[in-house]
Structure formats: structure tokens, C-alpha cells
Amino acid sequence: MTDDKDVLRDVWYGRIPTCFTLYQDEVTxxxxxxxxLLLPRISYLTLVTDKVKKHFLKVMKPEDVGEMWxxxxxxxxxxxxxxxxxxxxxxxxxxxxxxxxxxFKNFPEAELLHCLYKDTIEAYFMSCIxxxxxxxxxxxxxxxxxxxxxxQLWMGLQxxxxxxxxxxxxxxxxxxxxDLGFRYIPFRIYQVSFNIHVPILLQANLAGVxxxxxxxxxxxxxxxxxxxxxxxxxxxxxxxxxxxxxxxDGEKKFQVMIHGIEPLLETPMQWLSEHLSYPDNFLHIxxxxxxxx
Amino acid sequence: xxxxxxxxxxxxxxxxNMSAAAWKRHIIRQLKHRDRTQKYMYxxxxxxxxxxxxxxxxxxPLNERLQVEFLNIFSDHLNSRLDVTSTVHRLEDPETLxxxxxxxxxxxxxxxxxxxxQIYELGQNLQIKQKELEELQSRLKGVEGFFSGVVKRNVxxxxxxxxxxxxxxxxxxxxxxxxxxxxxxxxELQKITNDLSEATAGIVKLKSLQADDMNNDNDRECQAxxxxxxxxxxxxxxxxxxxxxxxxxxxxxxxxxxxxxxRAFRSASATFLSPIFTLKENILYKMRRVESLxxxxxxxxxxxxxxxxxxxxxxxxEAHESDINAAKFSSISQTxxxxxxxxxxxxxxxxxxxxxxxxxxQRSSSGITSIEFDPTGYRILAAxxxxxxxxxxxxxxxxxxxxxxxxxxxxxxxxxxxxxxxVTGSFDRTLKIWDLNRGACTDTIQVSSxxxxxxxxxxxxxxxxxxxxxxxxDCRTKVCTNEIPVxxxxxxxxxxxxxxxLLSCSRDDTLKVVDLRKMNCCRQTFRADxxxxxxxxxxxxxxxxxxxxxxxxxxxTLFVWNVKTGKLEASLAGQHSSCVNAVTWxxxxxxxxxxxxxxxxxxxSDY
Numbered sequence: 013m014t015d016d017k018d019v020l021r022d023v024w025y026g027r028i029p030t031c032f033t034l035y036q037d038e039v040t041x042x043x044x045x046x047x048x049l050l051l052p053r054i055s056y057l058t059l060v061t062d063k064v065k066k067h068f069l070k071v072m073k074p075e076d077v078g079e080m081w082x083x084x085x086x087x088x089x090x091x092x093x094x095x096x097x098x099x100x101x102x103x104x105x106x107x108x109x110x111x112x113x114x115x116f117k118n119f120p121e122a123e124l125l126h127c128l129y130k131d132t133i134e135a136y137f138m139s140c141i142x143x144x145x146x147x148x149x150x151x152x153x154x155x156x157x158x159x160x161x162x163x164q165l166w167m168g169l170q171x172x173x174x175x176x177x178x179x180x181x182x183x184x185x186x187x188x189x190x191d192l193g194f195r196y197i198p199f200r201i202y203q204v205s206f207n208i209h210v211p212i213l214l215q216a217n218l219a220g221v222x223x224x225x226x227x228x229x230x231x232x233x234x235x236x237x238x239x240x241x242x243x244x245x246x247x248x249x250x251x252x253x254x255x256x257x258x259x260x261d262g263e264k265k266f267q268v269m270i271h272g273i274e275p276l277l278e279t280p281m282q283w284l285s286e287h288l289s290y291p292d293n294f295l296h297i298x299x300x301x302x303x304x305x
Numbered sequence: 306x307x308x309x310x311x312x313x314x315x316x317x318x319x320x321x322n323m324s325a326a327a328w329k330r331h332i333i334r335q336l337k338h339r340d341r342t343q344k345y346m347y348x349x350x351x352x353x354x355x356x357x358x359x360x361x362x363x364x365x366p367l368n369e370r371l372q373v374e375f376l377n378i379f380s381d382h383l384n385s386r387l388d389v390t391s392t393v394h395r396l397e398d399p400e401t402l403x404x405x406x407x408x409x410x411x412x413x414x415x416x417x418x419x420x421x422x423q424i425y426e427l428g429q430n431l432q433i434k435q436k437e438l439e440e441l442q443s444r445l446k447g448v449e450g451f452f453s454g455v456v457k458r459n460v461x462x463x464x465x466x467x468x469x470x471x472x473x474x475x476x477x478x479x480x481x482x483x484x485x486x487x488x489x490x491x492x493e494l495q496k497i498t499n500d501l502s503e504a505t506a507g508i509v510k511l512k513s514l515q516a517d518d519m520n521n522d523n524d525r526e527c528q529a530x531x532x533x534x535x536x537x538x539x540x541x542x543x544x545x546x547x548x549x550x551x552x553x554x555x556x557x558x559x560x561x562x563x564x565x566x567x568r569a570f571r572s573a574s575a576t577f578l579s580p581i582f583t584l585k586e587n588i589l590y591k592m593r594r595v596e597s598l599x600x601x602x603x604x605x606x607x608x609x610x611x612x613x614x615x616x617x618x619x620x621x622x623e624a625h626e627s628d629i630n631a632a633k634f635s636s637i638s639q640t641x642x643x644x645x646x647x648x649x650x651x652x653x654x655x656x657x658x659x660x661x662x663x664x665x666x667q668r669s670s671s672g673i674t675s676i677e678f679d680p681t682g683y684r685i686l687a688a689x690x691x692x693x694x695x696x697x698x699x700x701x702x703x704x705x706x707x708x709x710x711x712x713x714x715x716x717x718x719x720x721x722x723x724x725x726x727x728v729t730g731s732f733d734r735t736l737k738i739w740d741l742n743r744g745a746c747t748d749t750i751q752v753s754s755x756x757x758x759x760x761x762x763x764x765x766x767x768x769x770x771x772x773x774x775x776x777x778x779d780c781r782t783k784v785c786t787n788e789i790p791v792x793x794x795x796x797x798x799x800x801x802x803x804x805x806x807l808l809s810c811s812r813d814d815t816l817k818v819v820d821l822r823k824m825n826c827c828r829q830t831f832r833a834d835x836x837x838x839x840x841x842x843x844x845x846x847x848x849x850x851x852x853x854x855x856x857x858x859x860x861x862t863l864f865v866w867n868v869k870t871g872k873l874e875a876s877l878a879g880q881h882s883s884c885v886n887a888v889t890w891x892x893x894x895x896x897x898x899x900x901x902x903x904x905x906x907x908x909x910s911d912y
Contacts, residue, residue, distance in 0.1 A: 023336070047355075273339055
């Protein structure tokens with residue numbers, strides 16, 4: 013069991029070294045230096061980038077400052093995806109540190125959501141947790157909790173307090189003794205497109221994958237099959253996204269990545285959901301092309 | 306933060322445990338590898354970078370200011386350079402040059418002065434600061450001194466605390482000891498109270514026994530009464546049978562008891578036991594009785610030929626439970642009566658040199674002051690504290706009469722020569738004469754002082770008083786015929802058997818003998834070293850033959866004087882430990898009994 017605890021801790025304390033650079037077209041009084049930061053994988057961009065904003069505001073005139081947004085290699089980064097997911101999806105096989113460009117003007121309305129207050133992030137976070145619990149326990153556990161427990165989950169994430177968060181989250185990871193697992197496993201599978209600038213609208217022969225209306229794959233999936241056998245990651249992919257699996261005779265085309273690692277395909281889904289979920293209780297799975305070198 | 310517990314592993318896990326390990330291990334490995342490459346390598350680097358960034362941010366404004374100043378200075382310098390070059394062009398005018406030099410000199414002097422002023426001010430400041438420093442140092446020293454004083458005081462206080470705790474423990478020990486003692490004392494007290502309760506139980510038992518005795522006495526008395534009545538009834542029967550007519554006659558004349566008794570007496574003249582006298586029959590009856598018994602009613606019933614001087618004590622008895630005030634030998638036998646503060650008259654027999662207790666008469670309500678036997682030896686007159694005088698038959702359980710009337714302590718009660726009369730003297734300053742047939746007082750003689758003793762002769766009553774006088778009274782006329790003064794309070798009177806001499810004992814420690822025939826002049830005085838009259842009731846007596854006079858002293862010694870020679874014949878000491886109250890000489894002359902305040906009676910004789 014200590015192994016499992018270690019896994020939870022490693023997942024929580026995962027960090028990505030990032031270098032924030034101000035966009036060269038931004039109007040500055042003096043030259044702005046890049047700001048380096050270790051971003052937590054499990055948090056959200058707008059939650060942890062206050063220092064970045066302060067740093068860059070020093071060199072800018074107040075009238076030039078709009079809402080801050082980030083982009084990487086031309087792709088605006090959605091703040092409502094966890095940072096780890098963004099990195100795995102976009103830059104997992106590139107050189108570290110992760111270079112993010114900071115913008116203060118020309119907010120891309122079509123692609124990004126506004127995030128002017130911390131409350132927005134909290135609302136979104138809690139709604140993800142509720143959705144996950146709806147899948148796992150028919151919302152029974154989350155509805156039994158008091159308001160202060162919900163608050164505690166959010167505070168634990170905001171202040172990076174592992175024990176505080178998991179004191180409540182463990183309740184969400186329990187299942188009744190007569191079952192062998194959750195009702196359904198909450199997961200989302202993301203894929204980056206071959207076309208760098210357009211992360212949406214893939215070719216038609218890749219059926220059932222993300223489109224602009226459905227940026228990720230989320231389906232009902234039972235952790236235990238009809239015979240009482242535990243389902244594994246491979247079973248999930250076979251069920252939902254068979255393209256990602258390596259064909260018998262072919263070469264490995266895709267990497268199935270969670271939290272920056274590739275779990276073996278025989279890993280049980282129930283275990284994965286309990287230990288490798290993000291704080292919003294979802295398993296965010298990235299499918300990225302295998303690096304060639 | 307609450308301890309985190311993790312979901313339980315269900316049964317199916319154990320089956321998959323071995324294979325589970327492989328993928329889990331893979332994941333763990335992968336996570337560690339990820340962290341190594343992504344986190345650890347960059348952590349320190351980013352931290353130091355950020356620190357440097359902050360520092361440069363601090364220095365930036367400083368830099369700018371310095372730059373600005375530098376620029377200013379540089380521009381000033383440039384300006385001054387310009388001034389110099391402009392003056393170079395006017396070198397050929399020496400006067401203007403001089404003026405300029407002077408201007409510069411004054412400017413420099415001014416600056417000099419300003420600088421000097423500044424130096425002075427700074428020097429002053431320095432001095433002030435030095436003074437302050439010294440002051441602070443001295444204060445510091447003072448504080449240090451105070452502090453060391455406080456430390457010393459602290460040490461002293463610690464020591465005193467230790468001492469006090471020592472004392473406390475000592476006191477506590479003492480307290481524990483005292484507590485133990487207290488407990489033992491309490492146990493003793495408990496024991497003693499138990500003993501006390503047992504003793505009270507014993508006393509209660511004794512008292513109940515006494516009560517039983519009294520009950521028995523009562524019963525006996527009742528039975529005796531019944532027996533008497535039965536006997537009288539029986540006697541009646543005997544008489545009435547032969548002389549029925551006479552009987553009737555007599556019964557017509559005088560009723561019931563007197564006639565019967567007369568008859569009964571006549572027929573049973575040998576037994577003279579029935580003691581009930583009637584008024585009518587008195588004198589005749591007595592005359593007859595006297596003849597038949599050879600009793601001398603006028604004079605003494607016995608004549609003692611010689612009294613023997615006592616030399617040693619035969620027996621010492623604890624006779625009573627309290628002071629013994631009176632003792633008297635019977636006029637006919639060796640029976641002794643003693644009485645005292647315990648309200649009981651005890652009768653003793655002297656048998657073979659020892660005192661044997663016979664009976665006790667217990668009906669008095671207060672202590673006995675004097676006892677007198679009547680010449681027949683069958684009646685006792687006992688005077689008591691509460692003004693009552695009891696007349697007892699020797700073998701009776703209850704007194705025949707209780708003569709009341711005196712209002713104070715009765716000090717003496719004596720039978721008058723006429724048996725049916727008694728005379729009593731009391732502290733209420735009266736002498737009373739009583740009729741013993743009725744139990745009533747016939748005469749009262751007022752005297753002027755407490756009467757302490759009384760003696761009755763045929764027609765004379767002699768009384769001794771607290772006002773140091775002996776008075777003679779004619780009992781027919783109730784008038785005081787003579788008064789003899791003495792030197793101290795009279796405590797007792799006694800006459801010889803032939804009524805010729807009177808002995809008085811008084812508180813000036815002397816005994817006086819007065820010759821009654823020679824018109825009451827004092828014949829002899831007896832004194833002795835060591836003889837002290839111990840109380841107001843000390844009794845001194847003549848021996849039965851009149852040759853000795855004896856009295857008891859305050860220290861318990863018995864003194865005997867010879868009347869003829871007037872000398873002290875014997876002083877017997879060592880038997881009494883307290884004041885001797887009364888002495889009595891047996892009519893046979895053999896024995897002397899003395900009683901004292903210490904409950905003891907001593908029997909003396911000369912063998």
C-alpha cells in the first residue's frame with residue numbers, strides 16, 4: 013500500500029520547468045527578461061501564474077495591459093485543461109524547459125475562455141468533480157458531502173496541500189464492498205492533430221475521435237466486465253479508441269500518456285482511476301504521435 | 306490534516322497481486338524517471354535564477370539614480386570646463402584677472418569657514434554622544450550590580466525556602482507523633498470508659514442487691530407484724546376461753562390493744578419483748594417490770610468496777626462509707642453502734658477481741674450526728690442532720706418514731722431518765738423535750754446559741770453551746786439555773802455513771818471536769834501536747850468507773866488522762882489517719898472504740 017501512496021504523492025508533486033517569455037510585440041518600457049517557474053502538473057494555468065503577471069507588469073505601462081493569455085508554438089493554451097495535460101499533449105517530447113509565450117493583448121475569443129477571477133476556476137473544478145462522481149457513484153458521495161468538504165477540496169488544490177485534499181478525496185475513491193470498482197470510470201482521451209495549427213477536425217477515417225464539438229473522447233466504461241474480470245487500459249483503448257493500439261504486426265505509432273508516463277496496457281482501469289486521476293477525478297489521457305528518434 | 310486512508314484492496318487483487326506488481330512497478334519507475342528529468346534538474350536552477358532576478362530588481366533603481374547623478378556631475382564638470390575656456394580668452398587684462406582671483410579666493414575662504422563650522426559642530430556632537438555613552442555604561446554597571454544583588458537575594462531565598470521545608474518536615478513528623486499519641490490516649494480513654502461502664506454496672510448490681518435487702522427487710526418486718534398480730538390473736542384466743550366474762554368487761558372499758566397487752570404481759574412476764582407502752586399503764590407497768598428484771602431505771606444499769614487502760618489496737622475496721630460521727634457502746638452488752646454521714650447505723654458485736662457486724666439500720670434520710678442507747682439497751686435514739694431524730698428498736702427494720710420539729714441539724718439526742726422522754730439539742734437554738742409514747746414534742750426551750758451537746762440528769766438538763774457556755778436547765782420550770790463559761794466552743798459533754806462529774810470538751814484544746822455536787826465549779830483541766838480538738842463535734846468521755854478521761858485528737862491520736870492525778874496516761878497513735886470524731890468505752894471497761902473521719906473504727910484494749 014505504501015507503493016500506492018508513493019504513486020499518489022508523485023502524481024501530486026509532479027512539476028514542469030517552464031520559461032515564460034513576453035511576446036515581442038508587446039509594448040514595454042524596458043526589455044523584459046524571461047521568467048522561469050516550476051509549474052505543478054495537476055493545477056491550472058491561471059491559478060499559478062500570478063508571479064508571472066507581476067513580473068511582466070513591471071515593465072509594461074498599465075494602459076497596455078489586457079487579460080493575460082498563454083500560447084505555445086502558436087497554439088493558445090486552454091486554461092481549463094490541467095497543466096500536465098497541456099504539456100503532455102503539446103510539448104512532451106520537446107526540449108525542456110517548456111517555453112510559453114505570454115500575451116496581454118488580442119485575446120483569442122473564439123478559442124479560449126475568459127478567466128478574470130479565481131471563482132471561475134473553482135466553479136469549473138467543482139463541476140468536473142461532480143461530473144466524475146456522477147459517473148463513479150451516481151453522485152451519491154459528492155452529494156452527501158457538506159459544503160465545507162467541497163471547499164476543502166478546492167483549498168487543497170489552490171494551496172498545494174496534499175493531505176488536505178486527499179482527506180476528502182479519498183471518500184470519492186471508495187466503492188461499496190460488494191462491487192469490485194466504480195460504476196463507470198471517468199476518463200477523457202485527448203489527441204493532438206497532425207495539423208499543428210488546427211487541433212480540431214481530423215480526417216474522417218479516424219472515427220469517433222475529437223472534433224470541434226467534442227474535443228475529447230468520453231464514454232461510459234465499466235471497470236469490471238460481465239464475468240467479474242477487471243478491465244485494463246488496453247481493454248479501454250480497444251473499446252473506445254482502437255487506433256491508438258499498436259497493431260499486431262505494425263510498429264508503434266502512438267504514445268498513450270498519462271501524467272508524463274506511459275503505463276503498461278495491462279494496468280487495471282480501476283487502479284488507474286483511483287491513483288492516476290487528476291484532482292478533478294478524471295483520467296486525462298493524451299494520445300500523441302510516437303517520437304521518431 | 307486528517308490522516309489519509311486509501312481504498313481497501315478487494316479479494317480479486319490478491320489473485321492479481323503477482324502480475325499487478327509488474328505494471329505497478331513500471332508505473333512507479335516511469336514516474337521517478339519523469340521527475341528526475343523534468344523536476345529535479347531544473348529546481349535549483351530556477352530558484353537561483355529567481356533570486357538573482359529579485360536582486361537585480363532591487364539594484365535597478367539604484368543604478369538609475371547613480372547614472373543620473375553621474376550624468377549631472379559629468380554635465381557640471383563639462384560646464385566648469387566651459388567656464389575655464391572662456392576665461393582663457395581674457396588673459397591679457399591683469400586687473401580683471403586679479404579681481405577674478407580674489408573672487409575665487411574669497412569663495413574658497415567662505416567654503417573654508419563653512420567647513421570649519423561643520424567640523425566644530427561635528428566635534429560637539431561627538432562629545433555629546435560620548436557623554437551619553439558613558440552615562441549608559443554607568444547605568445549598565447548599576448544594573449549589573451543590582452542584578453547581582455538580586456541573584457544573591459534569590460540564593461538566600463532559596464536557602465530559606467529549604468530551611469522552611471526542613472522545618473515543615475520536622476513539624477510534620479512531630480505532628481505525626483502527636484497524632485499517634487492522641488490515638489493511644491483515645492484508646493486508653495475508650496478502655497477507661499468501658500471500665501467505667503462496667504463499674505457502673507457493678508454498682509447498679511450492688512444497688513439492686515441492696516434494694517433486694519431492703520425488700521427482704523420490709524418483707525421480714527411485714528411478716529414480723531403479721532406474726533405479732535397472729536401471736537396477739539392467738540393469745541387472745543387463750544385468754545378468752547377461761548375468762549370470757551372478764552374479757553368482755555375489760556374490752557368494754559378499754560378497747561383493743563392496751564388491755565390485751567396488759568393481759569398478755571402478765572401471762573408472759575418472763576418474755577418482756579413486746580415494747581409497745583401505753584400511757585395509762587406506764588408507771589405501774591414499769592415498776593413491775595423493773596422488779597422482775599432488776600433493772601435500775603434511775604441509775605446506771607451496770608456498775609463498772611474498774612476500767613482498763615487501753616494500750617493497743619485489736620482491730621481496725623472500715624466501718625462506713627463516709628465520715629463516722631458517733632459511736633456508742635450499749636449500756637448492757639458488748640454491742641456497739643456507729644453512725645455517720647452515710648446515713649446508716651451499724652450494730653457490731655465485740656466477740657473474742659474482734660468486731661463483728663450484726664445488722665444495720667438504714668432508714669435515716671440524712672447523716673447521723675449522735676447515737677444513744679437507752680438503759681435497757683434495746684432502743685437507740687439517733688439524731689441526724691436534717692432535724693429529724695429517729696427512735697429505733699435494736700432489731701427493727703424501721704424506726705418506731707421519727708421525731709421532727711427541729712429546723713436545723715440536731716446535734717444530740719438523749720433519753721431522759723423517764724424512759725418515755727427524750728431531750729434533743731439542735732443548731733436551731735432550741736432544746737426540745739419529746740414524749741416518746743406519742744412521738745411528739747412536749748416542750749421547747751429557746752437558747753441563745755447553737756447547742757452542740759446535751760446531757761440529761763433526773764431533773765436537770767445540761768447543754769453546751771457555741772458561745773462558750775455550759776447551761777443548766779430545770780426541766781420542770783424550763784429556766785436556766787446556771788451558766789459556766791469555758792475558754793472555747795463546747796463540742797461535747799459527758800457525765801460519769803454516778804452523775805457526779807461533768808466533762809466538757811472545747812475547741813481551745815482542753816477538757817474540763819466540773820463537780821456537779823460542789824456547785825458547779827471547775828475542778829480540773831486536762832491538756833496535752835499534740836492534743837487538738839479537731840472539729841465542732843469531737844467527743845470526749847469518762848471511763849465507766851470515772852477514773853479516766855479520753856478523747857481523740859485531730860491527728861488521729863487517742864489521749865487518755867488519769868482523773869485522780871490529772872496526768873496524761875497514754876497517747877495511742879498510729880491507727881487513725883484522720884481526725885477522731887468520737888470515742889466510746891464499753892460498760893465492762895474492757896474495750897474502747899474510736900471512730901474517725903476516714904471511715905475507720907478502731908477497737909482498743911490492753912491485752
